[in-house]
Amino acid sequence: MMEWLNPAWSPNFYSGQNDVKGIVIHHAATTSIEAVAVTFSHAARQASAHYAVQNDMVQQYVHEYDGAWHAGDWWANTHTIGIENVNATGEPDWLVDERTVETCCELMADIAYRHDLYPLKRNENVWGHKDFQATYCPGVLYDRLDWMCDRANTIYYNTYVEKEDEVTNEDIEKIAQRCAERVAESAYWDVDKKAEWGAEGKGKGGYIRNSYNVMRLVHDLLIKVNAKVDALAAKVDALKK
Numbered sequence: 462m463m464e465w466l467n468p469a470w471s472p473n474f475y476s477g478q479n480d481v482k483g484i485v486i487h488h489a490a491t492t493s494i495e496a497v498a499v500t501f502s503h504a505a506r507q508a509s510a511h512y513a514v515q516n517d518m519v520q521q522y523v524h525e526y527d528g529a530w531h532a533g534d535w536w537a538n539t540h541t542i543g544i545e546n547v548n549a550t551g552e553p554d555w556l557v558d559e560r561t562v563e564t565c566c567e568l569m570a571d572i573a574y575r576h577d578l579y580p581l582k583r584n585e586n587v588w589g590h591k592d593f594q595a596t597y598c599p600g601v602l603y604d605r606l607d608w609m610c611d612r613a614n615t616i617y618y619n620t621y622v623e624k625e626d627e628v629t630n631e632d633i634e635k636i637a638q639r640c641a642e643r644v645a646e647s648a649y650w651d652v653d654k655k656a657e658w659g660a661e662g663k664g665k666g667g668y669i670r671n672s673y674n675v676m677r678l679v680h681d682l683l684i685k686v687n688a689k690v691d692a693l694a695a696k697v698d699a700l701k702k
């Protein structure tokens with residue numbers, strides 16, 4: 462379970478300039494979460510991130526709707542939430558404890574829920590720092606980003622999906638409405654992003670984002686419709702008896 466420390470607000474951010482489209486994973490290059498807060502508290506360091514995690518602890522430095530100075534890239538700094546994973550060991554390995562990774566995945570699921578990013582997918586709405594800037598960061602976590610997305614999606618599913626035991630017609634209508642909106646959006650989205658990112662944008666998985674999300678929504682909708690049909694069939698059976 463995430464244990465939230467008191468926030469340590471950083472002076473280093475772009476006020477109100479974060480239109481959240483994804484998450485960037487970092488390693489902190491330190492073994493102390495307190496040291497992260499100290500670094501981000503200095504304006505002269507010109508660095509920040511939204512969160513750091515260590516073991517069960519989570520600490521926030523920048524509001525999610527403000528752009529943190531974490532990725533060395535204008536688009537990423539104004540469209541993503543940055544999470545620092547505090548290391549378990551220093552140079553040269555910079556390992557990260559599994560409990561820290563788990564807390565990071567819980568936080569990713571939490572962010573996905575609040576910003577409608579589910580399902581999380583590498584290069585689509587989750588990146589490593591080095592995807593935006595020439596850096597070693599996020600170190601050992603870079604090769605685990607697919608795994609971390611899967612784990613965060615499982616946490617999301619267990620937390621936010623399975624508990625919806627009663628499927629109402631309103632739920633189904635809401636999802637159908639979102640499907641329709643996403644289909645309409647996707648007509649514009651690819652064209653916009655192609656202009657903005659150019660051919661390299663494909664590396665960020667941008668061009669398939671909407672069609673993928675629409676398919677996920679349709680998939681989720683079908684599961685709910687199916688559950689509804691099963692529930693009604695069970696009621697009919699009960700009435701027969």
Ligand SMILES: [Zn+2]
Nearest residue numbers: 487488590598
């Ligand atoms: Zn980084």
